Each structure stands twice: as C-alpha cells, then as structure tokens.
Amino acid sequence: MKPVKFSTFLFTMLVGLIFQLYPWSNAGVIIRPDFLLVIMLYWLLQAPYHCNIGWVWFAGLLVDLSTGSLLGQHALTFAITGFLGLIYQRRLVLFNPWQLYLYVIFLFGVQRGLILLLKLFAGSEVPDWTYALPVVSDLILWQCMVIWFGELTRPKKL
C-alpha cells in the first residue's frame, strides 16, 4: 500500500473541522461524534509519519476554539488519548477488527472521561447517560474512515 499523501491528511482534517463547526441542533449535539478526534486517531495509527501527537494536540486546540471552552482542555485530552493509541500502534495494526474496535472504543471512552473529569474540576455537573452516546457515533465514523482510507496497514511478512 502506498503511503498516504500529506495533502490527504490535511484535507480530511479540514473536513473534520468543518463538520465540527456545523451548527448542530439539540439532538445533534448529543449524538455528534468527535470528528477531529476520530480522524486524527485514525491517521495517527495509519500514517504516523504524517500525524504525530503534536498534530493531535493541535486538533484538540481547534476543538477548544470552536466550542469556546477553556483553551487547552480538549488539546490535553486529545494528546493523552493519542499517546495511548500510539504506544500500542505496533500491536494495534496486528489486531483483528473486533479487538481493534474494542481498543478504539476504549480510546474514545478515555477521551470523554478525561473531558468529564476536567469539567467536573471546573465545577460542572455530572451529565446523564447520553453523554456516552457519541462513543457509538465515533465508532461509526471510525468505520467510515476505515472504509474510505483502508484498514490499518499491517507490516509485510519478511
């Protein structure tokens, strides 16, 4: 498989940002996936030569700016989630799809959990169960990314 072009990576990031900026209505906000997180995680695992933790962090910063939340919150959680993905990157690409889904769900869950923790520190109230719903839509978006840009590349057998 050919290496992904840098422009492809940047383009998907831009598209993710536009979807992030879309004026979501009430129900939309509840089920909206974290577009930038999914896209960045995918590239982090698929194309680590383009996307590193710095890029993931930057994407988090963009989310912070677009939501108007405390600057650095999403950036921090994105960076930590990205790191958790990256340290297993060598093994993740060898997983079968179900194992991979589980791990990816874990990563999305970690990100939402971290945001929740930060928000609770800042004095927000505990949200209801619908807060966990975007993990599902995240997974759907992940599957879309896999369909469009291919399964995570396994190393060739030498």
Place this chain on the structure above:
Amino acid sequence: MLKGIHQQLDPQESPAFFIQGPKPFSRLMFFCTLSLVMMAVDARFDYLSQVRQWFNTALHPLEVLASAPNEWGRNINTYFTSHNQLIQDNFKLKQQALIDNAALQRLATVDAENAHLRTLLAGDAPIIPQATLGEVLHMGRDPFSNIITLNRGSRHHITAGQAVVDEQGVIGQITRVYTFTSEVTLITDKKLSIPIQIERNQLRAIAFGEGKRNTLDIPYLPTSVDIKVGDKLVTSGIDGVYPAGLAVAVVTQIKQSQDSPFAKIISRPIAGVNNHKHVLILKIPDTPAATPSTENKQVLPRNNAQHLDQSVVEVLQKNNAAVDPHPATETPVLDAPSTEPGVAATPLGTTMTAPDTGTAPIAPEHP
C-alpha cells in the same frame, strides 16, 4: 546490509522511533505541560482572549461554509411556503400590529406621565433600552455549557455584558464577543445569576441558573417569604445590566423543609430559551452614577418636564430663601450644577436635601 533493508522498507513499516523524531512520551509531556499552562492562563488571566478572537475570526469563513447547507435548507423551505400560509400569516400579523399599536399609544402617554412623576420625585430618568436584532447561529457545541452563538459581534458594536431578550423575556447575557459572532450564556447556566423582583409584591432576590435542568433557583429566601407558585419574576434593574421589568421566570415549585431556614424555590424561564431564531440584544443602560447630568437629560422624552423641574427648582430656592436669611452662600451650591437649562436628576437630589441639612453648617457662619 542493514542499510540496504531500510531502503527497501516503506516509511510506515519502519519502526516508529526512526521516523517520529522525539519519543512519543517526551512529546506527550511537552504538550501536556503546554495545555496545562494554557488552561491556567486562560482561566486566570485575560491574555488569551485576543488569541481566541484572532482564531475565531480566521475560522469564520469555515463556519460560514459549515452552516451553508442549513442556510440553503431554510431558504428552500421559505421559497416553497405556500401562498395560503403567507396570506394567513399576513392577516395574523396585521391584527397583532393593530393591537400592539393601540397598546403603544397608551404606553406613550404612560411614559410621559412616568417621566413627569420621576422628575417631580427627583428620581432617575426612566431607562429606555436600545436594542440590536440578532440571529441565533447555533446552540453551542459544548454539551456542558448553556451557550448560544449569535451572528452579531464586535463589528456590530456588541460588548460583553449586554442582556439578550426575546419577545417573552430574558434569555441571557453576552459573555464573549468575537469579531462577527458573540456568545450568550443562558440564564439557566450555573455561572449566571440575575437580580429579580417578584412582580406581585416587589420583593427583590437573586435567581441562579441550575444548569441542565433548565430551571432557576432562588436561594437564601426564608421559609416564611411571601412567594406563591405562579408568581412572575421580573428583572429588578438594580445591577445596571438588565433593564427593570423584563420577564424572567415563573415560580413552579416551593419546597419547605424542616432542617433548613431557607425555602427551596424553583422557577421556569419564561423566554423560549432553546427555541428561537431571532433575539434582541439590549444596550447596557448607563448607570446613574456614571452618567453626567447632561446625558440624563437626553434620555428624558420630549415633553414639558424640563419646564416643570425648572419650576420645582424655583420653588425650592424660594423655600431656601425663606429658611435662610442669607441665601448667597447657598446659591453657588445650587447653581453650580444647574448652569444648563433644565436641571436633571442628580443636582435636584442635592437641592431636595438642602433645607434639612443646609441650616446646620450655615448657622455658625451667621450667628
């Protein structure tokens, strides 16, 4: 030999540490520190608001692009609105306009009368708020905060702190202003409190948002307080942000418990906090302390109130003359602020108190 193998490998297949520069962990540590510092700076200081503004202005084209499909959908919808619907709407609006006009005629008279009475009582001029129409862009992207974004920003002379209302009542307050947009924190947000008054008995209190429950809480009122379910809460206007008399909420529930000296009073916002497209952004009323008397005068509606308060001053001067045999010492105090014709509220206030207090300091001068 080894070198040869490396040249054959695809970039993504060579081990991570050859390509990624610094180790992921050191990267993580660097960015974690950076974001923690940013969070601290953003929470405590005001340095980053400018950065935020630049970014937001830069993101504006993307934002417009992102909301374009929505805009098209609405335009198409508008285009296909049936003729019948339009006629019906037009009829309804005409009727409403008629009713409103009749009410407005009465309001003008009452306004003038109110201005008279206020000048007579040496009160402040009534505040007539000016407003800008704004459109809701989206309901906030952060599920944790009750924020809506409007399509009016610093370009349209919006400043943070302005009150936002719809046709039924208060929605919230502008908390962050960007170049083209601004953020409104809803009154149901936990961070926002609003000074209110119970319409029925003018009891003043402060209502706090309760977050996602979409209700307001009025704490610190004793259990014996005179509040009933169904009481309407209006803004009291004592904070200088919200003009007095705007509808805020209706009391829905009063709980009195044995173990607390305070009643738990829950109320529901009147304004359609979550279901409006257009809102009004009110100008912050000038606080009486900050306004010089001349500005106060401009706020007064055009009527004969000025002649009236001139005559009030004359009467007071006569009174002073009667009390004090030597009004010469008194007059500079009286006339200094009132060199312009039409004395407004603040100088009048001093003249009103003059007869009581004026005699005491003057007495030693004229034994």
